[in-house]
Amino acid sequence: MKLGDLGEEGLIKLLSSIFRSDRCSGVAVSIGDDSAVLKMPGGGFLLVSTDTVLEKTHIPLEMTPEQIGAYAVNVALSDIAAMGGTPWGLVFSTVLPGSLDVDFAERIARGMEAAAGEHGTCIVGGDTQAGEDLTITGTAFGTAAEDGLMLRSGASPGDLICVTGELGSAAAGFYSLISGLTGHGHFIQRALEPKARLREGAAAARYASACMDISDGLALSLHEIGSKSGVGTMVHEDKIPVHRGLEAVAGEVGVSVRELVFYKGGDFELLLTVPSERLSALEKGFEKEGLNIFVIGEVTKHGHLLQTKDGETMAIEERGWQAFKGWQKTLKE
Amino acid sequence: MKLGDLGEEGLIKLLSSIFRSDRCSGVAVSIGDDSAVLKMPGGGFLLVSTDTVLEKTHIPLEMTPEQIGAYAVNVALSDIAAMGGTPWGLVFSTVLPGSLDVDFAERIARGMEAAAGEHGTCIVGGDTQAGEDLTITGTAFGTAAEDGLMLRSGASPGDLICVTGELGSAAAGFYSLISGLTGHGHFIQRALEPKARLREGAAAARYASACMDISDGLALSLHEIGSKSGVGTMVHEDKIPVHRGLEAVAGEVGVSVRELVFYKGGDFELLLTVPSERLSALEKGFEKEGLNIFVIGEVTKHGHLLQTKDGETMAIEERGWQAFKGWQKTLKE
Numbered sequence: 001m002k003l004g005d006l007g008e009e010g011l012i013k014l015l016s017s018i019f020r021s022d023r024c025s026g027v028a029v030s031i032g033d034d035s036a037v038l039k040m041p042g043g044g045f046l047l048v049s050t051d052t053v054l055e056k057t058h059i060p061l062e063m064t065p066e067q068i069g070a071y072a073v074n075v076a077l078s079d080i081a082a083m084g085g086t087p088w089g090l091v092f093s094t095v096l097p098g099s100l101d102v103d104f105a106e107r108i109a110r111g112m113e114a115a116a117g118e119h120g121t122c123i124v125g126g127d128t129q130a131g132e133d134l135t136i137t138g139t140a141f142g143t144a145a146e147d148g149l150m151l152r153s154g155a156s157p158g159d160l161i162c163v164t165g166e167l168g169s170a171a172a173g174f175y176s177l178i179s180g181l182t183g184h185g186h187f188i189q190r191a192l193e194p195k196a197r198l199r200e201g202a203a204a205a206r207y208a209s210a211c212m213d214i215s216d217g218l219a220l221s222l223h224e225i226g227s228k229s230g231v232g233t234m235v236h237e238d239k240i241p242v243h244r245g246l247e248a249v250a251g252e253v254g255v256s257v258r259e260l261v262f263y264k265g266g267d268f269e270l271l272l273t274v275p276s277e278r279l280s281a282l283e284k285g286f287e288k289e290g291l292n293i294f295v296i297g298e299v300t301k302h303g304h305l306l307q308t309k310d311g312e313t314m315a316i317e318e319r320g321w322q323a324f325k326g327w328q329k330t331l332k333e
Numbered sequence: 334m335k336l337g338d339l340g341e342e343g344l345i346k347l348l349s350s351i352f353r354s355d356r357c358s359g360v361a362v363s364i365g366d367d368s369a370v371l372k373m374p375g376g377g378f379l380l381v382s383t384d385t386v387l388e389k390t391h392i393p394l395e396m397t398p399e400q401i402g403a404y405a406v407n408v409a410l411s412d413i414a415a416m417g418g419t420p421w422g423l424v425f426s427t428v429l430p431g432s433l434d435v436d437f438a439e440r441i442a443r444g445m446e447a448a449a450g451e452h453g454t455c456i457v458g459g460d461t462q463a464g465e466d467l468t469i470t471g472t473a474f475g476t477a478a479e480d481g482l483m484l485r486s487g488a489s490p491g492d493l494i495c496v497t498g499e500l501g502s503a504a505a506g507f508y509s510l511i512s513g514l515t516g517h518g519h520f521i522q523r524a525l526e527p528k529a530r531l532r533e534g535a536a537a538a539r540y541a542s543a544c545m546d547i548s549d550g551l552a553l554s555l556h557e558i559g560s561k562s563g564v565g566t567m568v569h570e571d572k573i574p575v576h577r578g579l580e581a582v583a584g585e586v587g588v589s590v591r592e593l594v595f596y597k598g599g600d601f602e603l604l605l606t607v608p609s610e611r612l613s614a615l616e617k618g619f620e621k622e623g624l625n626i627f628v629i630g631e632v633t634k635h636g637h638l639l640q641t642k643d644g645e646t647m648a649i650e651e652r653g654w655q656a657f658k659g660w661q662k663t664l665k666e
Contacts, residue, residue, distance in 0.1 A: 008463075012461065035458065041377065050470070057463070100336050101336075128348075130337070131468070139424060
């Protein structure tokens with residue numbers, strides 16, 4: 001069998017069975033959450049997350065070098081945000097073609113530096129290799145307090161489901177680029193300039209029961225929290241925050257709003273669950289910081305359901321962005 | 334100008350000028366040493382190092398998948414060893430072609446797991462992406478005590494220069510593979526199965542004044558410690574540990590022993606400097622642990638000189654393995 005047939009989900013299952021982090025003391029969370037979590041000798045947790053950005057997979061030709069650098073930083077930090085962590089630093093290992101202009105590489109680096117600075121953190125080391133395809137692997141590390149760590153596994157029936165910002169916009173932007181449509185600046189910016197939701201993660205950490213980022217799509221994220229927490233979800237379509245221009249763009253690119261919102265990914269927002277009695281405290285915290293939070297549904301015992309704007313109830317499919325399979329439909333084994 | 338003209342050394346200089354880790358408190362050592370070093374809140378240091386292993390650059394066709402996995406782990410851990418650190422964990426971000434056999438990928442992972450286990454550490458997370466060329470980026474993190482950190486910058490004139498094992502063997506192995514020579518099992522194993530010298534690094538940490546690994550070649554490492562510490566070196570060729578079969582292999586592959594030892598790299602041994610008054614304590618520690626240490630020269634005020642077996646004195650050139658330029662000669666700016 002080839003990896004292309006196995007797919008990302010199958011490969012992660014295989015790797016999880018091989019890498020036995022239970023051999024090592026001090027590993028609180030290993031493969032299967034946004035970041036690995038290790039207990040620090042002096043208390044608190046060390047978070048570590050690594051992500052590769054590939055020229056051919058993730059980088060549209062329209063991205064400026066500065067945007068490429070900022071993208072790599074934000075992708076890496078988004079996993080720290082999803083755990084409720086505070087960023088501590090980043091290292092980058094980069095494969096660069098020898099034929100690349102020094103100016104282009106320098107502009108990528110300046111984009112990285114500016115993005116790290118925006119989030120109050122630093123690039124502290126790295127490695128460079130010569131190779132054919134531009135490949136940027138960022139490893140972000142962060143810290144979390146012992147009572148401020150959000151996992152994918154903590155949701156309980158009755159908890160409320162929240163997101164931190166508008167969904168579907170990044171995918172609408174990617175489709176606009178593919179279709180060569182102009183005048184969709186907001187959506188294209190959402191696609192090319194994602195921002196790690198570190199302030200939102202930190203504000204949620206003391207209240208939320210579970211969290212993850214939505215970069216692979218809302219549907220896959222709901223299924224993932226459901227699977228890790230042993231719960232289901234019910235989402236109300238009319239409560240999902242979308243940009244007022246999304247419907248028009250969806251029409252122009254020929255992809256439905258529901259498809260963009262649930263199944264295409266690219267929105268680096270956070271999906272989190274919060275016990276109902278803690279919701280108002282969480283909302284107050286977000287308001288005080290000037291951050292957005294939207295309640296879009298409830299955690300249930302099982303199944304993943306969508307209540308549409310027409311009042312119908314339908315299943316939320318388990319599909320979204322998967323390495324090796326892209327946007328292909330993947331069925332639950 | 335293209336990156337191929339700038340070279341790795343030039344690129345690192347450029348990146349060091351862009352990435353301003355002095356913005357962040359708690360960064361003890363940034364770009365330019367084997368690992369980044371951060372102060373932990375509870376005391377001691379966090380070490381982080383990232384390295385990419387590329388199919389076309391680092392992986393000879395003769396490597397088994399298990400050897401590829403073990404190679405990636407040892408390369409990453411070698412930088413922790415060079416700082417005197419204790420490994421804490423590893424994360425891997427891997428680009429794999431969809432056409433790759435699942436069995437091959439599984440065997441790489443088993444090689445990683447076994448190598449991590451040999452060094453008493455664990456693989457705690459990662460990322461997988463589909464791409465054309467097999468690319469494995471390992472980020473190792475470790476801890477070091479505040480009085481047990483070895484940097485490249487600590488050498489002083491009068492210190493003794495030591496290495497932890499035989500040199501030139503890995504390069505002899507690579508040339509044997511290129512030349513299709515058989516019967517050179519020891520050398521080929523040194524090339525394909527490097528071992529991070531973690532025990533040696535830990536044993537040296539309390540005594541050595543400076544340390545780095547020799548993977549890019551002895552000559553570049555001497556120049557690097559010289560540059561970072563503001564010192565020179567004098568090395569005695571007759572004191573350098575080489576395998577008794579090296580001269581014969583060197584003759585067969587048509588590359589001189591001196592070239593293999595100084596300029597070709599691939600030996601994942603440690604180069605360290607130690608104040609003369611601490612040498613016997615260091616040697617006793619190594620002996621107690623059953624580890625090898627060889628004194629090969631002295632730190633001087635300036636210049637990098639080799640005293641040959643014939644009693645001649647000659648300059649040690651600043652060249653070795655460089656990404657983008659391979660084994661080409663590179664001149665000091």
